[in-house]
Each structure stands twice: as C-alpha cells, then as structure tokens.
Amino acid sequence: MGVAAGAGALSTAGVGIQQLLVTLHRQRGLILVLVERELKARYRGTVLGYLWSLLNPILLLAVYSLVFTLVIPARVPTHVPYPLFLFAGLLPWLFASGAMLDASVVLLDNGPLLKKVMCPPEVFPAVTVISHLVHHLLALPVLFVGIGVAVLAGRATFPLTVLLAPLALLPWVVAVSGLVLLIAALAVHFRDLKDLLHNLLSLLFFLTPIIYTPELVPAGMLRRLVLANPVTPMIQVYRDVLLLGRIPPLAVWGWASLVALVCWGLGTAIFMRLRETLVETV
Amino acid sequence: MSEVAVRVSGVSKRYPMRPQRGRFHSLKGALLRGELWAREQAKDGFLALSGVDLEIARGETVAVIGPNASGKSTLLKLVAGILHPTSGTVEVAGRVTALIELGAGFHPEISGRENVVINGMMHGLSRAEVQRRLPWIVDFADVGPFIDQPIKTFSSGMYVRLGFAVAVAAEPDVLVVDEVLAVGDQAFTHKCLDRIAALQRRGTAILLVSHDLALVEQLAHRTLYLREGRPVMSGHTPAVVSRYRSDVASQEAGEAASEVRVGGKRWGNNAVVLTSVELLDGQGRAVGSVRTGEAAALRLAYHVREPQEDFVFGIAIHREDGSHVFGTNTDLDGFRPQRLDQDGEVRIEFPSLQLAPGRYLVDAAVHAVGGLAYDYACEVCTFLVTAPVGWPGCYAPAHRWRFSGPAFEAPPSEP
Numbered sequence: 119m120g121v122a123a124g125a126g127a128l129s130t131a132g133v134g135i136q137q138l139l140v141t142l143h144r145q146r147g148l149i150l151v152l153v154e155r156e157l158k159a160r161y162r163g164t165v166l167g168y169l170w171s172l173l174n175p176i177l178l179l180a181v182y183s184l185v186f187t188l189v190i191p192a193r194v195p196t197h198v199p200y201p202l203f204l205f206a207g208l209l210p211w212l213f214a215s216g217a218m219l220d221a222s223v224v225l226l227d228n229g230p231l232l233k234k235v236m237c238p239p240e241v242f243p244a245v246t247v248i249s250h251l252v253h254h255l256l257a258l259p260v261l262f263v264g265i266g267v268a269v270l271a272g273r274a275t276f277p278l279t280v281l282l283a284p285l286a287l288l289p290w291v292v293a294v295s296g297l298v299l300l301i302a303a304l305a306v307h308f309r310d311l312k313d314l315l316h317n318l319l320s321l322l323f324f325l326t327p328i329i330y331t332p333e334l335v336p337a338g339m340l341r342r343l344v345l346a347n348p349v350t351p352m353i354q355v356y357r358d359v360l361l362l363g364r365i366p367p368l369a370v371w372g373w374a375s376l377v378a379l380v381c382w383g384l385g386t387a388i389f390m391r392l393r394e395t396l397v398e399t400v
Numbered sequence: 401m402s403e404v405a406v407r408v409s410g411v412s413k414r415y416p417m418r419p420q421r422g423r424f425h426s427l428k429g430a431l432l433r434g435e436l437w438a439r440e441q442a443k444d445g446f447l448a449l450s451g452v453d454l455e456i457a458r459g460e461t462v463a464v465i466g467p468n469a470s471g472k473s474t475l476l477k478l479v480a481g482i483l484h485p486t487s488g489t490v491e492v493a494g495r496v497t498a499l500i501e502l503g504a505g506f507h508p509e510i511s512g513r514e515n516v517v518i519n520g521m522m523h524g525l526s527r528a529e530v531q532r533r534l535p536w537i538v539d540f541a542d543v544g545p546f547i548d549q550p551i552k553t554f555s556s557g558m559y560v561r562l563g564f565a566v567a568v569a570a571e572p573d574v575l576v577v578d579e580v581l582a583v584g585d586q587a588f589t590h591k592c593l594d595r596i597a598a599l600q601r602r603g604t605a606i607l608l609v610s611h612d613l614a615l616v617e618q619l620a621h622r623t624l625y626l627r628e629g630r631p632v633m634s635g636h637t638p639a640v641v642s643r644y645r646s647d648v649a650s651q652e653a654g655e656a657a658s659e660v661r662v663g664g665k666r667w668g669n670n671a672v673v674l675t676s677v678e679l680l681d682g683q684g685r686a687v688g689s690v691r692t693g694e695a696a697a698l699r700l701a702y703h704v705r706e707p708q709e710d711f712v713f714g715i716a717i718h719r720e721d722g723s724h725v726f727g728t729n730t731d732l733d734g735f736r737p738q739r740l741d742q743d744g745e746v747r748i749e750f751p752s753l754q755l756a757p758g759r760y761l762v763d764a765a766v767h768a769v770g771g772l773a774y775d776y777a778c779e780v781c782t783f784l785v786t787a788p789v790g791w792p793g794c795y796a797p798a799h800r801w802r803f804s805g806p807a808f809e810a811p812p813s814e815p
C-alpha cells in the first residue's frame with residue numbers, strides 16, 4: 119500500500135474512493151438510522167423538540183435584523199435588505215462550519231462503536247454531513263419567508279432562480295463531505311486539530327464575503343485575498359441563486375465546482391489512506 | 401470454505417509504539433513532508449500476536465486462553481474484522497458478530513427500542529429483520545416496558561441483558577465472545593449459555609476468550625493457549641486447560657514455565673516422571689487391544705526425582721476426534737496423598753471396560769492438587785477396543801434383551 123510515486127498514489131486513491139462509495143452504499147440503512155438518532159437525540163427532552171430546528175434560524179435572523187438595522191445600520195450594494203443578505207450567506211457557512219467542527223470529534227465520540235462493534239468508520243462522517251444538511255434544509259423555509267416578507271414590503275423581488283437551488287447546494291455538499299472526511303481522519307491522529315479548526319474557521323469567516331460584499335473591501339492586497347479565497351465563489355453561487363435572483367457567471371460556477379471536487383478528492387484520499395489506523399488510534 | 405467458518409493463517413499483529421504525540425511528528429510534517437503516505441516502519445512497535453494459525457469449522461467452538469497481554473483479545477478483534485493483521489490472512493465465511501462489550505454504542509438519550517434497531521443494524525441485520533426479532537429481544541432481555549424509555553434510565557443489568565440479546569438475535573455465522581457470558585444474575589447467565597448452545601447447534605462457529613476455565617471446559621470443543629502472543633498449545637480442551645493450569649501454578653510457585661517435550665504434547669517440571677503408560681488385559685499383560693466388556697487396567701509407572709507430599713495421578717480417555725470419553729484422578733476419587741519418595745506404579749482397573757469398538761487415546765498425568773504438573777503426557781498411549789459387531793458411540797454398557805412373547809428365536813450362541 120505504501121506507494122511513494124505520485125501516479126501510484128493517485129491510483130490507490132482512485133481505488134479508495136470507489137471502496138468508500140461501495141461501503142457507504144451498503145451501509146445506507148445504518149446511516150439513515152444513525153441520522154435519525156442524531157436528530158432525535160439532539161432535541162430529546164426539550165419542550166419544543168423539532169421546532170428548534172426552525173426556531174434557531176428564525177431567532178438568528180431576528181437578532182441580525184435588529185443589530186444591523188437599528189444598532190449598526192449596514193449597507194451593501196444590493197437591492198435586498200441587509201439582514202436577508204447576511205442570512206443567505208450565513209446559512210451555507212453554518213452548514214459547512216458546523217459539520218466540520220462535528221467532524222473533528224465524531225470518530226473519537228463514536229470510539230466504542232468502532233472498537234467494540236464492527237462499524238465501518240466512514241459511516242460517521244456521512245452521518246455528520248447528512249444531519250447537518252437536514253438542519254440546513256429545515257432552515258431554508260425561514261429564508262424564503264424572510265424573502266416573502268421583503269417582497270410584500272416592496273424591498274425585494276422574488277428570486278425565480280431558487281429553482282436552481284439544488285445545483286447551488288451541490289458544490290457545498292460535495293466540498294463539505296470531503297472536508298468532513300479529511301478532518302475526521304486527521305483529528306484522530308492530531309488532537310490539536312479541533313482547537314486549531316475553531317480559530318481557522320473564524321479567520322476564514324471574516325475573509326469570506328458573508329457579512330460584506332467583495333466590492334466593499336478596499337482594492338488591493340486585501341480584496342485580492344478575499345477574491346482568491348476558495349469559499350468566495352461558493353458563497354457567491356449560493357447567494358446569487360437563492361437570494362439575489364441572478365444566475366452566477368459560468369466562471370464563478372466552474373471555480374466553485376473545482377473547489378468542491380478538490381476538497382472531495384483530497385478528503386477521501388486521506389481518509390482511505392488512514393482508514394486502517396483509525397480504529398487502533400481512536 | 402464450505403465447512404471452515406474461520407481460517408486464520410500465519411497471522412501476526414504489531415501495534416505501533418507511538419511517540420506521545422501520535423504516529424506523525426506534526427500535522428505539518430504529515431501533510432508537507434509526505435509522512436502520511438510513507439509506510440510505517442514495520443520493525444517498530446509491540447508484537448501482540450505472532451504466527452497464529454487457527455481454523456474453526458461450522459458449529460465448532462474454540463476457546464482462547466492465556467494470561468493477560470497474551471494477545472487473546474487482539475486475535476478476537478482480528479477475526480471480528482475490527483483490526484487488520486500486520487501479516488498473514490484472516491478469512492471468515494458469513495456474518496460475524498462481536499460480543500466484546502455488551503451494549504457498546506447504546507445512545508443514552510434515545511429509547512431502548514431505537515437503540516436495538518441501531519445496534520442490530522450494526523450487527524448486520526436489516527431494519528426489517530430487527531423489527532421482526534424485536535419481540536424476542538425484549539422478551540429475552542426481560543426489560544419489559546422499559547424498552548420505550550431512554551437507555552439512560554436502564555439499570556446496568558438491563559443494559560447488558562439488552563446488549564446480549566441484540567447481539568445473539570442476529571444469529572451470526574461466526575460469533576466472537578470476549579469474557580461477557582457471566583453478566584447479570586444466575587438466571588440470565590443460564591439463559592446466555594442456553595442461547596450459546598442453541599447457536600452451536602445451529603452451526604454458528606464460536607471463538608471464545610475467557611479466563612473462566614470451567615466455562616471454557618464446558619463450552620469449547622478445542623482450545624488455543626497463547627502466551628506473549630505466541631501459541632503455546634492447541635488441541636482438545638481438557639489437555640490444554642490442564643497445561644495452562646499447570647503453568648499458572650508453577651508460575652505462582654516461582655518456577656519457570658514448565659519444560660515442554662515431544663511436540664507440545666508433554667510438559668511438567670519433572671519432579672515425578674511417568675516412565676510408561678500401558679493398557680493391561682485381565683491377566684495383567686500389556687496389550688494393544690481389548691474386547692468390549694472385558695476386564696482391563698491402565699498402568700502408570702513412575703520415577704520420583706524429588707519426593708512429593710502433594711500429588712495426584714490422573715487419566716483421561718478420548719477419541720481421535722477429540723471427544724472426551726472418560727477421565728478421573730485420585731483426588732476426585734477421594735485419595736489423600738501421603739508421600740511419594742520412591743519409584744513405583746499406579747493402576748486403575750476396570751472390571752469391565754464398557755467401551756464401544758474403536759481406537760482410544762489416553763492422557764496420563766501426575767500433578768499437584770493445585771494443577772502444577774510434574775509430568776503431563778497427552779496421547780501417551782493408544783489402544784483398540786474390538787467387538788464382533790461395530791456400532792457408533794463410545795459407551796457399551798452390559799445389556800440383555802427381554803421379550804413379552806416368543807417373537808424371536810434365541811441367537812445361536814449366547815455367550
């Protein structure tokens with residue numbers, strides 16, 4: 119297995135990815151039950167239960183609306199109200215960062231299952247991605263209602279491009295799947311990764327045009343940095359389609375897809391490479 | 401692999417001895433200098449298991465015994481597929497279930513029922529199959545209405561009972577069990593053993609790791625004795641268990657592990673040595689075969705090197721396939737040892753040797769009451785039992801027919 123040559127490593131990675139997909143397909147029943155468990159256990163014992171999935175984003179939107187209309191009135195060069203602009207950028211970011219933070223502990227938390235029951239390790243990253251995706255999808259109606267309210271108030275037009283939403287979400291899902299696999303496997307060997315990740319993610323958050331648009335960044339070094347940030351095209355695609363009602367330029371779309379594929383390829387290759395050592399190291 | 405359910409060939413397992421920080425020196429090093437892709441140095445690390453061969457047939461139960469850190473659990477995890485061997489191969493036919501820690505992976509917040517579904521699916525059942533077996537599981541675990549309560553409200557007994565019930569409900573082709581049969585109260589332990597017996601009849605191959613030697617003797621057809629990751633002895637259970645007991649006793653007495661002679665079939669510290677073991681006929685002549693029901697005896701001649709005041713002579717008779725026929729010793733029959741200070745012989749006489757025709761093997765031993773072997777010799781003597789007609793089995797009791805009416809003509813020459 120220890121192939122040093124680049125070409126060899128690539129072909130082992132290819133086999134690895136195929137293996138991964140086969141196992142995930144075979145374990146789909148288990149994955150679904152585990153996602154169900156995750157969602158159930160999360161709200162077990164709370165009075166509102168599943169309503170929290172809806173309530174959390176509503177409250178988040180309410181807080182941002184309050185802060186950015188009354189406390190610090192913010193302006194972005196778009197035709198929609200700022201809270202909606204922010205919310206549409208925040209949703210995919212929370213999906214990605216939440217899944218990645220969970221990924222850094224998912225294998226350690228499920229150690230007993232890996233070591234004591236024979237459970238293929240890739241099941242757990244898959245569960246992480248899917249349950250965060252479910253939460254993301256549950257928050258989308260809040261965005262649409264928000265847009266609806268803005269339309270009624272004459273502050274926005276309804277984005278017909280939402281029909282393309284699955285296409286805008288796809289790069290996110292692919293990229294997050296890869297990164298979650300990558301982080302889950304590396305976090306087993308490098309326990310520092312969890313704390314490192316927290317800080318990296320907050321840095322990345324401010325380097326990504328979520329609370330601002332690239333045009334607001336002073337031209338020069340900083341703006342080039344923001345534009346070179348691989349998350350930027352992904353946020354742009356998502357926000358264009360789900361909020362601003364425009365079809366993103368093909369170049370941006372292509373750039374986002376490329377980022378997603380690289381994340382996925384890298385993540386699966388490293389995960390499969392470390393797969394056999396995971397159980398003994400956990 | 402039609403009849404062989406598990407085949408372990410030449411398996412070794414090396415655990416990497418890692419520096420405190422883990423396998424790689426740093427994240428940077430792993431990613432940038434390519435340590436991630438480099439093969440781990442094979443020579444470093446702790447060799448947990450080395451050169452182990454093992455075959456388990458369908459319906460057969462094999463136990464693994466040995467002191468702590470002898471590699472028993474590692475072997476079990478290799479067969480279960482939780483670990484991968486460093487070298488050698490592990491082949492397993494069919495679905496494997498591991499009983500390593502009961503209820504491992506139960507989630508405290510969700511109900512027993514939901515946990516059963518998840519655990520059952522992890523053991524390889526489909527959701528529908530789990531649902532179908534759910535009433536049986538609830539009944540077996542005897543958790544009653546608690547099944548719909550969160551697991552965190554379960555008593556520890558209910559927890560392990562439910563864990564056991566799910567695992568055995570899967571009716572695996574291969575079951576690996578690590579020291580978990582003695583959970584819960586007496587009644588549940590009996591239920592567990594009944595269930596294990598049912599799986600044995602069903603054809604499940606079982607690999608059992610246990611320190612409970614009585615349980616091993618009760619369940620295992622064959623036993624593998626490991627020490628420091630290497631097989632010491634493997635074969636039919638009573639002999640292997642005796643060997644292990646003897647080693648433990650000699651270790652407690654502060655001696656080196658017993659000397660092994662003749663291909664692992666004979667061991668002991670040689671304080672007393674069996675010089676010959678023979679079958680005698682009714683006239684006291686050494687013979688190789690005897691007729692069913694005739695008088696016979698086994699003679700054990702011994703040589704004393706160091707006088708002993710704690711000693712037991714014992715014999716065991718078994719068939720070539722390993723099935724146990726008969727065994728006893730002087731201690732079991734109530735003889736208290738006095739002193740053994742000169743050479744002599746011990747005879748066990750059978751006024752009528754009621755064995756079915758066939759070939760029999762004899763194990764003979766002289767050992768301390770606590771198990772420390774002076775000389776333990778497996779298969780030291782073989783003999784043949786003959787009869788005018790052959791029949792299966794191993795017991796041939798004296799018998800006679802009676803009829804209510806004259807339905808039969810008497811056989812020509814009744815002896």
